Amino acid sequence: RRAGFLRPEASIAAHLRRAAELGAELRFEEPADAWEADERGVRVRTARGSYEAERLVIAPGAWAPQLLDLELPLQVLRQVLVWFDPEGGTEPFLPDRFPIYIWETPRATFYGFPHQEGPPGGVKVALHGGGEPCTPETIDRNVRPDDIEELRAVIGERIPALRGPVLHAQTCMYTMTPDEHFVLGMHPHRPNVVVASPCSGHGFKFASVVGEILADLAETGATRHPIGLFDPTRFA
Template identity: 55%
Template sequence: MAETYDVIVIGLGGMGSAAAYHLARRGKRVLGLERFTPAHDRGSSHGSSRIIRQAYHENPGYVPLVLRSYELWEQLERDTQAQLLTIAGGLYLGTEDSDVVQGSLRSAREHNLAHELLDQKEIRRRFPVLHPRAEDCAVYETQAGFLRPEAAVAAHLGLATRGLAMQGGAALHFEEPVSNWQITNGGAVRVTTAKGTYEAGHLVIAPGAWAESLLKLSLPLHVRRHVMAWFDPPEGIADFSPDCFPIYIWRTGADTVFYGFPATDCEHCGVKAAMHSGGDICTAETIERKYQARDIAEIREQLAAYIPALNGRLLHAATCMYTMTPDEHFIVSRHPDYAQVSVACGFSGHGFKFAPVIGEVLADLAIEGRTKWPIDFLSAERFAG
């Protein structure tokens, strides 16, 4: 006989861990299934730091969601006494007509976000280690910063299991990949693994790069391999501390965007930088996880031109995966074919900051069938046909 729950969550990375927490917090009996260990490094929710920002150049529609995420991240810190979020400021650089600059300005103005527009001279004055071109400018906001993804996933998972004290709670099964799910004749969702069969009234799927094999839905997704690298600044790390150096996203060419962070307290130390653009097409099974010389050379080319003070000894590098949609917006909605299933995927390399509000939305969809948060532009149905 199948074990029964209120909701089953497949995938316990950034989004799934948050969904399990929010469902348990509302008193639901939750089963979480994860193919790897807790807070693992095999998907997209690792690498010691992830950017969080408000002046969202991708689309102003994200701003209400990210503002709610700030509230939830701060609540999670209070509830766990863990340091998850560091505010360091944020710079979004490029030519004045670039998508990064114009999109950031649009979001800031539509949502009345505090911001400044800096010219090349002001960028150099405030942040001397940066070498912008004469035609570059930047949108600066004070409330941007970075999150610690592994600690954040662990925090959501930990609180989800403690939910038992609130008449609900989550049973979390790790190293138990899902082999199949289906709708029963009675309308429940039945999920099968090599270790057991489980049923629930609702299923949440947060599959990351495994979307194609789990969703039972034809979506135009593809996976890109990206490399993150940590460098030892030749003149020391002081100029890159969060007190004086922000996160940044820099449009340096028509097809080139790189990004980076101030120095963090990660185990590898150093200062992290990476390419947001490009990336080899791969799958979760075929990704080359070992970094190559060409990966580091691509990042060094950007550093040599724009942040030469960071172009020092390589300390560490790691791969991650972007699961991309054609429009680079997320998919967060009810499954178009099954009312008992909600999906969250296709986060296109900019999703982690939204994890707590996406978890809240997924709990709304599972329990109430709707949410107050503006997610219509993220519906899977935009790719129908």
């Protein structure tokens, strides 16, 4: 009764809308190429120009290995998400009957959600962990037959009705740390830079509190939240 899920697109839109209301200037389709920092401030270079400020919060997602400027053992992995049309129909998978879950089995770990989007939407499932190493530039965005069969074989052992036809499939990326915890904190060599990789496949649900932590660090260099577990220097 206490479980739930977030709709990522709606959540991101809400965060962006609120940020704009509070005075943030939003920029899109503008890749960041590099940044530098010294005692005078920070400078970020993008495809459209450069920007200067007193402090920088850098949260580059799957681009973290290139842009964080730290010797972190990060690995980016290709992941596949699939929406199946359940055998026997979607009624048993409606939210009032079917839970959000993550299932660890000897073969693999997979997770999924109830049916949400009406008959065309299907039931979303995916493997958690594993996947091919990649970068944002090299990831294979095509979903291959072997991707589907691997997931269908794993989930079919536990939820046979989800071996039905595929309605939709797509890829995403996990940015993994060896201990599968986040990276959050001040840059160890740049006191005016905050680094963030709230990652390893379970970061989005913590977006609000991570944002609060990053704002604290950018403003004061400290936060009331216990973030020692996520120290960027822990792998040194």
